[in-house]
Amino acid sequence: MKSMMLACTFAAAAAGFARAEAVPGQDAPAFKSTCTKGTAVALADLKGKYVVLEWTNPGCPFVKKHYGPGNMQAVQKELTGQGVVWLTVNSAAPGKGGHVTAERWNAVAKEQGSAATGLLIDESGEIGRAYGAKTTPHLFVIGPDGKVLYAGAIDDKPSTDAADVAGAVNYVKQAVAEAKAGKPVSVPKTAPYGCGVKY
Amino acid sequence: MFKVPPGLALVLAASAAIPREARPAEAPIRASLVAAVTRFRPGEPFDGAIRLEAARGWHTYWTNPGEAGLATTVRWTLPEGFTAGPLRWPAPKRFVTGGIVSFGHDGATLLPVEIRPPADWPAGRAATLRARVDWLGCREECVPGGADVEIVLSAAEAAVASDEADAVARAVASVPRPDPRVRFHARAVEGGIAVRLEGAVAEAPAAFFPLAGGVLRAAPEPAWTRVGVGVHETVLALEAGVPAPSRMAGVLTFAGAETRRPAFLDFAVDGRTVPQDNPKGVRP
Incomplete structure (x- = not known):
């Protein structure tokens, strides 16, 4: 049991990314990892699908803003319902606030009603650094061709106030909808807002 | 009902103080509203400031918080005819946590604001200035906070400096401004x-x-x-x-x-x- 959990929590970013950042219009940094339920995940195997990467930290008030009232779960549900692969990533280092074990995170996600396809523990921070993930939340949308479509904030209302969710433009939903309609993504990059990733 | 002598009442109140261990933990960030004057001259602007006091290890954020965080915000509720200018941010410091860089303020920070009272404010009438201050306080973890702060001033023929006047003046003097030498x-x-x-x-x-x-x-x-x-x-x-x-x-x-x-x-x-x-x- 313990060894399986360790396998789940081991995240290895694959070689081959020259940049230390995911940039809209460029190839998304490749990674291989194992989700908290033990399934292997490799970005290369997800070609042909839209992929959303969501950086998270359960203790962060900006994350709570979106999970408390069920906003993040609703977006996950809507997009995974359209065939989008949604991976939630936690890059908190061991000993840092928000670091979780696979078992604990699975329980939290169930309680929250997370509709993510998978949860990735990146305690070495390799995937986070490869993408330039800075905040929780920080979101990336990758197109079926493996190129980054969007990098940045969840929406246009930087705050910790859940009341701001209602009137906000959700950049992730917007990017996926525009790309699926064959249009260029109108807002491909924004400054993310949130707590710093606890590398 | 018997009358308690005022001195005794004070003693009773003091002895009934909450035991130390039952007191709530000190808030990481505390806010107050201060002004350079206790009495203002109607129509004559004076300096106020939002004072933020961050407990050791904690900080709040500048107008651009950097890679993470959230700027402190202020919403005013002022007596009729009063206006408040924008926050005049002092230069921030860099805070680096796990390689993530943010811009903010630690210790005691004054965010000066120019207050303009109306020219027709009657002498002797109290003016209560109120503000809602919201901040994000972080050390490693982050805790959003907020406070409703207020200060009561009155009008006079000539402005009267407050005990905070020097501190507010120093804060105003430290606000970045265009530098003709540069x-x-x-x-x-x-x-x-x-x-x-x-x-x-x-x-x-x-x-x-x-x-x-x-x-x-x-x-x-x-x-x-x-x-x-x-x-x-x-x-x-x-x-x-x-x-x-x-x-x-x-x-x-x-x-x-x-x-x-x-x-x-x-x-x-x-x-x-x-x-x-x-x-x-x-x-x-």
Whole structure:
């Protein structure tokens, strides 16, 4: 049991990314990892699908803003319902606030009603650094061709106030909808807002 | 009902104090509203300030919080005819947690605000200034907080300074402003903005804090190269995939900032040298 959990929590970013950042219009940094339920995940195997990467930290008030009232779960549900692969990533280092074990995170996600396809523990921070993930939340949308479509904030209302969710433009939903309609993504990059990733 | 002598009542109240261990933990951030005056002259602006006190290890955020965090906000509820200007932010400090760089304030910080009372405010009538202050306080973890703060002032023929007057005046004097000694030259280069600063003779430039987020990389801190007397150059790195803007504004601090006020810079990124001699207003 313990060894399986360790396998789940081991995240290895694959070689081959020259940049230390995911940039809209460029190839998304490749990674291989194992989700908290033990399934292997490799970005290369997800070609042909839209992929959303969501950086998270359960203790962060900006994350709570979106999970408390069920906003993040609703977006996950809507997009995974359209065939989008949604991976939630936690890059908190061991000993840092928000670091979780696979078992604990699975329980939290169930309680929250997370509709993510998978949860990735990146305690070495390799995937986070490869993408330039800075905040929780920080979101990336990758197109079926493996190129980054969007990098940045969840929406246009930087705050910790859940009341701001209602009137906000959700950049992730917007990017996926525009790309699926064959249009260029109108807002491909924004400054993310949130707590710093606890590398 | 028997009457308790006032002195005894005080003793009783003191002995009934809550045991130390039952007191709530000290709040990481506390806010209050202060003013340079206890009495103002109607129609004559005076300085107020939001005071933020961060417990050891905690900080709040500047107007551009950097790579993470959230700027402190203030919403005013003022008596009729009063107006409050924008927050006049002091230069921030850099806070680095796990390689993520943010801009903010620790310890005791005053955010000055100019208050303008109406010219027809009656003498002797109290004016209660109220503000809602919301902040994000972080050390490693982050806790959002807020407070409703207020101060009661009254009008007089001549303004009367408060006990806070000196502290508020020092805070106002430390707010970055355009520096006529500084000339700035900026041009877009691959992945960044190359800048040349003229006019930093005695004090070398230190950090540059852009007013807008999401344009410049916060890390690493730009390293300045001295290329002549009072002339320094650096390249401000742009965020990946972000084109150079045509204009930039921000705050430049100097090494040994106690001796030189931080400069507010507003410049075109076009290769022309811009004297920072605009005497109008203090920004941000």
